[in-house]
Amino acid sequence: MLFFGLKQLYLFLMKKRHEQKLIVLAIVLVATFNIPLILLFDSQQSIWGFPAVYFYVFSIWLSSILISYFILKRHYE
Amino acid sequence: MSSLSLFVIIILYLGILFFLAFIAEKRATSKWVNNPYIYTLSLAVYCSAWTYYGSVGVAATTGISFLAIYLGPVIAAPFWILILRKIIRISKQHKISSIADFISLRYGNNRLLGALITIVCVLGTVPYIALQLKAISETFEIMTHSVSIEKTKVFSDYTIYIALLIAVFATFFGTQKTDASEKHKGIVASVAFESIIKLLFFLIVGIYVTFFLFGGTEDIYNQISSSANITEITTMNGFENGFNWFFTILLSFFAIFLLPRQFQVSVVENNREKHLKKAIWLFPLYLLLFNLFVVFIAWGGLITFGNSNNSEYFTLLLPLQHGNYFLASLVFIGGFSAVISMVVVSTLALSTMVSNNLIIPYGFLDKFSRNQNDKNARYIKGIRRVSIFVIIIASYYFYFYFSVPLSLYSIGLVSFVIISQLAPSFFLGLFWNRGSSKGAIFGLIVGFLVTLYTLVIPVSISAFTNSDYFVNQGLFGINFLKPYSLFGLDFLSPHAHATFWSLFFNGITLAVISLSGKGNYRERNYAEMFIDTRNYSKLGDSALVWKGEAYVADIKNVLTKFLGLARTERALSLFFRKYDLPPDTQMADARLINFSEKLLTGSIGSASSKILIANVVKEEEISLVEVLQILDESKEALASNKALNEKTNELTQLTSELQSANQELIFQYKQKDEFLDTVAHELKTPLTSIKASAEILQDDFDEMPAELRNKFMGNIEQEVDRLSRLVNHILDIEKLEHNRAKLILKPTNMLNTIEKVTRNLSQLAKEKNILFEIEDVSSVIALYDEDRIIQVLTNLVSNSIKFSDKPKGKISFSFSQKEDILEVYIEDNSKGIPENDKNHVFDKFYQSENQNTLKPSGSGLGLAISKQIVQKHGGEIWLEKTNNEGSIFVFSLPFN
Numbered sequence: 001m002l003f004f005g006l007k008q009l010y011l012f013l014m015k016k017r018h019e020q021k022l023i024v025l026a027i028v029l030v031a032t033f034n035i036p037l038i039l040l041f042d043s044q045q046s047i048w049g050f051p052a053v054y055f056y057v058f059s060i061w062l063s064s065i066l067i068s069y070f071i072l073k074r075h076y077e
Numbered sequence: 078m079s080s081l082s083l084f085v086i087i088i089l090y091l092g093i094l095f096f097l098a099f100i101a102e103k104r105a106t107s108k109w110v111n112n113p114y115i116y117t118l119s120l121a122v123y124c125s126a127w128t129y130y131g132s133v134g135v136a137a138t139t140g141i142s143f144l145a146i147y148l149g150p151v152i153a154a155p156f157w158i159l160i161l162r163k164i165i166r167i168s169k170q171h172k173i174s175s176i177a178d179f180i181s182l183r184y185g186n187n188r189l190l191g192a193l194i195t196i197v198c199v200l201g202t203v204p205y206i207a208l209q210l211k212a213i214s215e216t217f218e219i220m221t222h223s224v225s226i227e228k229t230k231v232f233s234d235y236t237i238y239i240a241l242l243i244a245v246f247a248t249f250f251g252t253q254k255t256d257a258s259e260k261h262k263g264i265v266a267s268v269a270f271e272s273i274i275k276l277l278f279f280l281i282v283g284i285y286v287t288f289f290l291f292g293g294t295e296d297i298y299n300q301i302s303s304s305a306n307i308t309e310i311t312t313m314n315g316f317e318n319g320f321n322w323f324f325t326i327l328l329s330f331f332a333i334f335l336l337p338r339q340f341q342v343s344v345v346e347n348n349r350e351k352h353l354k355k356a357i358w359l360f361p362l363y364l365l366l367f368n369l370f371v372v373f374i375a376w377g378g379l380i381t382f383g384n385s386n387n388s389e390y391f392t393l394l395l396p397l398q399h400g401n402y403f404l405a406s407l408v409f410i411g412g413f414s415a416v417i418s419m420v421v422v423s424t425l426a427l428s429t430m431v432s433n434n435l436i437i438p439y440g441f442l443d444k445f446s447r448n449q450n451d452k453n454a455r456y457i458k459g460i461r462r463v464s465i466f467v468i469i470i471a472s473y474y475f476y477f478y479f480s481v482p483l484s485l486y487s488i489g490l491v492s493f494v495i496i497s498q499l500a501p502s503f504f505l506g507l508f509w510n511r512g513s514s515k516g517a518i519f520g521l522i523v524g525f526l527v528t529l530y531t532l533v534i535p536v537s538i539s540a541f542t543n544s545d546y547f548v549n550q551g552l553f554g555i556n557f558l559k560p561y562s563l564f565g566l567d568f569l570s571p572h573a574h575a576t577f578w579s580l581f582f583n584g585i586t587l588a589v590i591s592l593s594g595k596g597n598y599r600e601r602n603y604a605e606m607f608i609d610t611r612n613y614s615k616l617g618d619s620a621l622v623w624k625g626e627a628y629v630a631d632i633k634n635v636l637t638k639f640l641g642l643a644r645t646e647r648a649l650s651l652f653f654r655k656y657d658l659p660p661d662t663q664m665a666d667a668r669l670i671n672f673s674e675k676l677l678t679g680s681i682g683s684a685s686s687k688i689l690i691a692n693v694v695k696e697e698e699i700s701l702v703e704v705l706q707i708l709d710e711s712k713e714a715l716a717s718n719k720a721l722n723e724k725t726n727e728l729t730q731l732t733s734e735l736q737s738a739n740q741e742l743i744f745q746y747k748q749k750d751e752f753l754d755t756v757a758h759e760l761k762t763p764l765t766s767i768k769a770s771a772e773i774l775q776d777d778f779d780e781m782p783a784e785l786r787n788k789f790m791g792n793i794e795q796e797v798d799r800l801s802r803l804v805n806h807i808l809d810i811e812k813l814e815h816n817r818a819k820l821i822l823k824p825t826n827m828l829n830t831i832e833k834v835t836r837n838l839s840q841l842a843k844e845k846n847i848l849f850e851i852e853d854v855s856s857v858i859a860l861y862d863e864d865r866i867i868q869v870l871t872n873l874v875s876n877s878i879k880f881s882d883k884p885k886g887k888i889s890f891s892f893s894q895k896e897d898i899l900e901v902y903i904e905d906n907s908k909g910i911p912e913n914d915k916n917h918v919f920d921k922f923y924q925s926e927n928q929n930t931l932k933p934s935g936s937g938l939g940l941a942i943s944k945q946i947v948q949k950h951g952g953e954i955w956l957e958k959t960n961n962e963g964s965i966f967v968f969s970l971p972f973n
Contacts, residue, residue: 019158022357026155033148033326035319042313049294051311054372057144061151061365068155069358 018075025067032060080221083409084235090410091242094267094417098250101266110262111348113355118269119342120360121276123150123333124367125205125419126212127489129275129412132368134389135486136375140310143371143486145322147364149329154357160334161343162353163507163610168344172679174257175426176340177434180499181684183506183607184514185600186674188684191434193521194499198337198430199468201495202423206472208488209416210240214476219393220409237473243420244469251425252461255454255639256679257433258345264421265346271414276367278411279392283370285404286377286395294373301376310375317568324573328490331497334504337426338419345426389486420469428464433682436460442685446692450641457680487536490572494532497576498524501584510604516591524583532575535560598622598704605708618656618675619711622704623667627694632665632673635689639680648676670694752921759803759937763796770796806938810921813945820862820949827857827866827901831890834870841878847886857892859899859970865946866970869954870903872939873966877905897972898952906963910956918956919944943968 031037041056050058101110109115128146135143153160164179173179177198181191214236250263291297301307313319333339347353378391381398393412396404437445437460445453501524502517539545550559557564561571563578596604606613606620613620629649636645652672653660670690677686770789778786812818828851835842835849842849877888883906891902910918921941947954947968954968 022155022158026152029148029152029155033152034323035313035316038322039313039316039319044308044312046295046298046311049296049298049373051298051372053141053311053313054144057141057148058365058369061148061361064151064155065358065362065365068361072354072357 018071021071022068025064025071029060029064033057080217080235083217083220083406084238086406086410087235087239087413088242090413091246091417094270095246095249097270098246098263098267102250102253102263105260105262110266113352114359115265115269116347116352117356117359117363118272119265119346120339120356121272121363122268122338122342122418122422123336124272124275124364124415126209126412126416127205127486128367129279129415130212130216130389130392131486131489132371133375133378133391136310136372137379137388137391138310141313142318142322142325144368145325146329146489147368149326149331150333150364151361152326153330153333154361157353157357160507162350164334165344165347165350165353166610167607168258169347170675171683172256172258172675173683174345174433174679175430176335176337176499176503177430178678178683179340179344180502180506180517181434182678183603184502184512184517185597185603186683186687187514187518187600188434188438188688190502190514190518190521191430191682191684192439193518195427195430195434197495197498197521197525199427201492202337202427203468203472203475204488205492206420206423206469207476208492209420210236210473210476211488212412213239213416216390216393216409216412219387219390219397220405236476240420240469240473241466243417244424244466246417247421247424247428247465247469248462251421251428251465252458255457257429257461258679260346260348261425264425265342268342268418268422271418272363274414275411275418276363278407279367280370282392282396282404282408282411283374285401287370287373290395290399291373291377291380297373297376297380300380304379318570320568321570321573324569324576325490328493328497328572328576331500332493335496335499336423337430337496338422341422341426420472424465424468427468428461431464431468432457432460433680434684436464437681438685438688442688445638445681446635446689448638450638453639454680487572491532491536494528494572494575494579495525498528498579498583500580501587505584505587506604507607510601510608511591511596512587512604513591513594513596514600515594516587516589519590520583520587523586524579527579527582528575531560531563531578532571535571596701598699598701601701602704602708605705618652618668618671620708621667621671621674622699622707623670623696624699625694625696627665627670629662629665629669631693632669632690635693636673636676639677648672665694755921756807760800763800763803767793767796767800803938806942810938810942810945813942813949818949820865822860822862822950824858824860825863825866827859827892827899828854830863830866831870834867834874837871838874838878841875842886842888845878845881845886846884847878847881847888850887850889852889852891854892857894857899859972861950861970862946865950869943869946869968872943873903873968876939877903877907877964880907880909881905882908898969899972900967900969902957902965902967904963904965909961909964910959915956915959919954 038053038056041052043052045052047055104110132143132146167173168179171182173182177191177194180194181187184190217235247264250267251261287294287297291300301310308314313322343356374391374395375388378388378395381395382388382391387394393405393408396402396408437457441456441460445456448456498521501520502512505512506517559567561567561574562569563574566574566577569577602620602622633645633649636648640648650660652658652669653662656668674683674686674690677689680686681689770793774781774786774789781789809818831851835851839849874888878886886906888903888905891904893900893902919940921938944954947970951971952969954966957965957967959965
C-alpha cells in the first residue's frame with residue numbers, strides 16, 4: 001500500500017516534470033524566434049536556396065517539432 | 078476555362094463534402110472520426126485563404142513577415158499541455174460552447190461581457206470571412222478570364238451563390254442539436270478532409286514551381302538575387318522590423334487561442350484530452366510543410382511576372398501562364414477548401430455566440446420561460462440558422478462594398494488585432510483570481526476603441542477616400558494623436574503599433590479596475606474554479622457556493638422547457654443517485670443549482686441559464702470572505718475524505734484477507750477432524766478382526782483342529798499386514814501433505830520406470846490374464862523421483878488389475894509430449910468406475926461403494942497419495958475417461 005502510494009506520487013511528479021520540459025521549450029522558442037537572437041542570422045547568405053534567416057527559422061521550427069515529439073512519445077505513450 | 082464548368086466543379090466538390098460530412102455524422106463513434114489526426118487536421122482550419130494566397134503575396138512584397146503568423150502557433154503548441162488542456166477541462170465540465178461563454182463564465186456568468194465579446198468577435202470575423210469570399214471571387218475571375226486581370230468591381234454572381242451554399246452546409250451540419258456544446262462530427266470531418274486537400278495541392282504547386290518551372294531552390298534564389306529589392310524580401314530588414322515581427326508573433330499566438338473558429342475546433346469539438354498530445358507536435362509540422370515553398374512560389378512569380386500587383390495569386394497564375402489548367406484547377410480547389418472550412422467553422426462558432434450570448438439573454442428569455450420545450454428548441458435552432466445566413470450575407474456585403482481595395486494580408490491583420498482584445502481578460506482570467514468582470518468589460522471596450530482609432534478607422538479612410546490627412550495630421554491636427562504614431566511612437570508598422578497600444582490600455586484598464594474595488598463573491602467563486610482546475614473538478618457540483626431557498630419542482634420546471642420532460646427526469650435522477658439523495662427531495666441545494674445551470678448552458682449560454690435559474694430561486698447574499706471560507710473547507714474536506722477513503726479501502730482489504738484465512742483454517746480443521754475419524758475407523762476394522770481371532774484362539778486353542786488354528790493365525794497375520802500398510806500410507810500422505818517428503822529429481826527414462834512396475838506386478842497380471850502394452854517409442858526422458866513415480870504407477874496399475882473383469886485384460890501405456898509437459902496415459906479395459914464415484918477417486922479413504930462386498934486389499938489412500946506425489950512434481954493427475962469399456966488415467970510431469 002505504501003509502495004503503491006509512492007509509485008503514484010512518483011508518476012505524478014514525472015508527469016509534471018515533462019510538462020515543464022514543454023513549457024521551457026516554448027519559452028526558448030519565444031527567445032530564439034525574436035530579436036535580438038534572430039538578428040544574428042540576418043545576413044545575405046543562403047543555404048540550399050534558403051536565405052539565412054529563413055533557414056534559421058525553419059531549423060528552429062523543425063527542431064521544436066522533434067523535441068516535443070520525443071518528449072511526448074517517451075513519457076505519455 | 079468557362080465559368081460554368083468551374084462552377085460545376087465547385088458544386089461537385091461541395092457535394093463530396095456534404096457526403097463526407099453526412100457519413101461522418103452517421104458514424105459519429107467510428108475510429109475514423111475520433112482520432113488525434115482528425116483533431117490535428119481540424120486545427121488546421123487556421124490556414125485559410127489568407128495562408129493559401131496571402132502568404133505568397135506578402136513573401137513577394139514585404140518578405141519574411143508572413144512567417145510570423147505561423148510562429149505564434151508554433152510557440153503556443155508546447156504551452157497547450159498546460160493552457161489548452163486546462164481550457165478543455167473547464168469547458169467540458171461547464172458545457173461551454175464558445176469563447177464568449179468561456180470568458181463570461183470566468184467573470185461570474187456576466188451577461189454584458191458575453192455580449193461584448195460576441196460583438197467584438199463578429200466585428201473581427203466578418204471582415205475575415207469577407208476576405209475569404211474575396212479570394213474566391215478573385216481566383217474565380219483569374220480561372221475564367223485571362224491571365225492578366227485588373228481588379229475590377231464587376232459583380233460576380235457566382236460568389237454569392239457559393240457563399241449561400243456554404244451557409245446551407247454550415248446550417249445543415251451545425252444546427253441539428255439545440256445543445257451547442259455537443260460535437261459536430263460532420264463538420265470536423267469535412268474540415269479535416271479539406272485540410273489534407275489544401276496542404277496537398279499547395280505542396281504540389283510548390284514542387285511544380287520549384288522543380289519543374291525552375292531548377293530547384295538554389296536556381297530560384299540565384300535568379301532573384303539579381304533583382305533590386307532582394308535585401309528587403311530575404312532579410313529581417315532592420316531593427317524596427319524586429320519589433321513588428323515580435324508583435325505579429327504575439328498576435329498569432331493570441332489568435333490560435335482566441336479566434337472563434339480555433340476555440341470551436343480545439344476546445345468545443347475536442348473529443349478526448351489526449352488528442353492534444355499528438356497535436357502539440359503534429360500541428361507545427363503541418364504549418365511547417367505549408368510554409369516551406371511559399372518563398373519559392375513568390376520568387377518564381379516575381380521572376381516570371383515582375384513586380385505585379387497580383388502577387389497574392391502567383392500560385393494560380395504560374396500554372397496558368399504555362400498552360401497547366403489541370404494544376405491550376407487543383408490549386409483553385411485547394412484554395413476553395415481553405416475558404417469553406419474557415420467560413421463554415423467561423424459562422425458556426427459565431428452563430429452560437431450570437432444566439433447564446435447576445436440574442437437569447439437579451440431578447441428571448443421571457444418568451445422562453447413561457448414556451449414549451451419543442452417550441453423553444455425550434456426557436457433556438459432558428460436563431461442560430463438565421464445568424465449563420467446573416468453573418469455570411471453581411472460578410473458578402475462587406476466584401477462587395479469595402480474590401481476590394483485592401484489586400485488579403487491587411488484585412489487578416491486587422492481581424493487579428495480586433496480579436497486579440499480578448500487576450501487580457503482571457504489569459505489573466507486563467508491565472509489571476511482577482512480579475513473582475515467590471516475590469517474585463519472596461520478593458521475590452523478601451524482596447525477596442527484604441528484599435529478602432531489606431532487601425533480600423535485610418536485603414537478605412539485611406540482605402541476609400543485615398544486621403545492621408547487623418548494619418549499624417551492626426552485628430553484635430555494634434556501631432557501626438559496621429560493614428561499610426563500615437564504619442565510619438567513612430568517606428569512601428571500600423572498593426573504592430575495598434576497591437577501595442579490597444580493591448581497596453583486594455584490590460585492596464587483591466588488590472589486597475591479589478592484591483593480598485595472589492596471583488597464580487599460569485600465572480601470570485603468562478604475565478605477559483607478556473608484557476609485551480611485540478612482541485613475544483615474533483616469537487617464537482619459542490620464547487621459553486623450558493624445559499625438560499627429553492628424548490629426542486631421549480632428548477633425541474635425550467636429544465637423541462639429546454640430539455641423536454643424525459644431528458645430532465647433522466648438528468649435529475651442521475652443527479653440524485655450521484656449525490657445519494659432521495660428521489661423525492663423537495664429543497665434544492667447549491668449542487669443542484671450548479672448542475673442545472675450547466676445543463677442549460679449548452680442550449681442557451683451560461684449567462685441566460687444563470688438568469689433563468691435565478692428567476693425561480695431565492696438567493697441570499699453571501700460575503701466574499703464567507704465564500705472563500707466555504708471553498709477552503711470543502712477542499713479540505715475533500716482531501717481528508719480522500720485520505721479516509723484510502724484508509725477504509727486498506728482496512729476492507731485486510732478484513733477480507735483475514736476472513737479468507739479464517740475460512741481456510743476452519744476448512745483445514747474440519748478436514749483434519751474427518752481424517753482422524755476415518756483413520757480411527759479404518760484402524761478399528763483390522764483391529765477388531767485381530768482381536769476376535771486372538772480371543773477365539775485363546776479360548777479354544779487346545780480343542781481347535783490344527784487346520785482351523787492355522788487359518789485364524791493366517792487371518793491375524795493378514796490383518797496385521799493390512800494395518801501396517803495403512804499406517805505406512807497414513808504416514809506417507811502426511812509427509813507429502815506437509816512437504817516433509819523430499820523428491821530426488823533425476824532425468825529418468827519413463828520406459829524403464831514402467832518396465833520395473835510391470836515386472837513387479839507381472840504375477841498378479843498373469844493371474845487375471847492381463848497383457849501389458851507399452852507404446853513403441855525409443856525413450857521418454859523426464860525429470861522425476863523414480864521411486865515415487867513407481868509408487869504412482871503401481872497404484873494405478875494395481876487398481877486396473879483389481880477391477881479387470883474381462884476374460885482377456887489389457888493395460889496399455891502411451892505418452893504425449895507437449896511443449897514442456899509429458900503426459901502418461903494408462904488405459905485399461907476394466908469395468909470402469911461408476912458415474913457417482915468419478916469425481917472422488919482421488920479423495921482420501923474413498924472407496925467405491927460396490928466393492929464393499931469384498932473388503933479390498935487397498936487402504937483407500939493409494940490414489941490420494943499418487944495425486945500428492947504428482948502434484949509435488951508440479952504435474953496433474955486426472956481420470957480422462959471411464960465407461961464399461963474401460964478407463965484412462967493420465968498424469969502429467971513437467972520436463973523441468
